[in-house]
Amino acid sequence: MMEDLSNYPLELTGDNVPMVRFLKVTKRYGDLVVLDQLDLDVAEGEMVTIIGPSGSGKTTVLRMLMTLETINEGVIYVDGKPLTHMEKNGKLVPADRKYLRKARSQIGMCFQHFNLFPHMTALENCMEGPVQVLGMKKAEARERAEELLELVGMSDKRDQHPSRLSGGQQQRVAIARALAMRPKVMLFDEVTSALDPEVIGEVTNVIRSLVEKHNLTMLMVTHQMGFAKDISDRVCFFFDGKIEEQGAPEDLFGNPQKERTQQFLSAVKEAD
């Protein structure tokens, strides 16, 4: 059965078009509802962090935005245009593969396990997208890749293969690789969870400098509450496929209103 999408706008217009909008987005695996009628806006340049217990659907939010997961109901908009759907005869229909490929190029993603290409050097990893997908000249792509490796502090390792790099170094290259595509939105999916404690700082510092110096829209899923509190413009606490509570970090961490938020935060604090 085709979902009735006539209530969803073909594109978002007006003064305050958010960079990302989830509009009544539902994701199910069989009978299990992972996300239930999610509404979430992220403004341009905003850094939004998603926290919550495992199974609360927080990683799914990022994966849907990367179009790695399909959605069952609702529409996701990026920069005012539908991401998951396309217009056909004045109506929204699920996007085809070609549309998705174009649409998702606005999004960059960093993964928990880095997923660098092992047969390429750090520099080649960062050039792959621009050359192969954007059709950029090699020299130009190399210049961009070198700049970005500089930005993440990995210039001296640019000719190394990932297997020669530590987890923290690999993750920094992965950030540079994603940035090389000049995305409008960056997604960080538990990017420090697989790292040894002593190298977490080098990755969080890179993200911090992105927040401070670049007007990039970012969504981050993390278990590092201190880091989330430091750099987020807004924090969303997910529980059971819904946003249970959201707000400025000092409010949400300092004075949580909902009982579940309080329970979660105190449980996390104990574990620390």
Place this chain on the structure above:
Amino acid sequence: MSYIEFLKEYGPRFWDGTLVTAGQFFLASALAIVIALVAGLMKLSRNGLIRGIAVVYIEIFRGTSLLVQLYWIFFVLPLFGLTLPKFTAGFVAVGMNLGAYGAELVRGGIQSVPKGQWEAAYALSMSPMRRMWRIILPQAFVNMLPPWGNLLIELLKNTALVALISVSDLMFEAKQINGSTFLSAQTFGTALIIYYVFARFIVTPFMRWLELVMRRKLGRA
């Protein structure tokens, strides 16, 4: 006749046979690799028809005897208007047969590439073709090399069957020499050694070297 005299007398014919066997081996290998790649990729296709064609191919060529396939290609196809020279029929049969085995290696190698690699390439908006060619296959290739080494040795030994359609390979020459000298031990002993040396000192070292080169490319060695 001493063995030295035997080699002096028949050495050139063994050599000629070995060259033909080498030709069969290289051409059949090339064909097997191409077929394995195509059939292996087809088997992973989303399209049921494409997948079905690959399955049928693999089932037929893996599930029946190579010798029967060889006879089909050489003796039966001419009845349908396709006549191949015996040399061609020989390596085509061996290549198509081993290609079916290789297809499973290709499929397995591709599936052994971690899911994260597919997702990372997807996240860079790569098209499925580019992702396969630039990201997945190079990694799958490294994973496949050890079993391919085995398969190519198997292929080399299987080329001996082409003697049965009178391709003048090493086995064919050996049978001829045996027929005129009745020195079976010397004749088939020599053939045995040549096959072994070919496999052990040419095919295996080459595959090892290739593995090392590829691992170095991955920065693993």
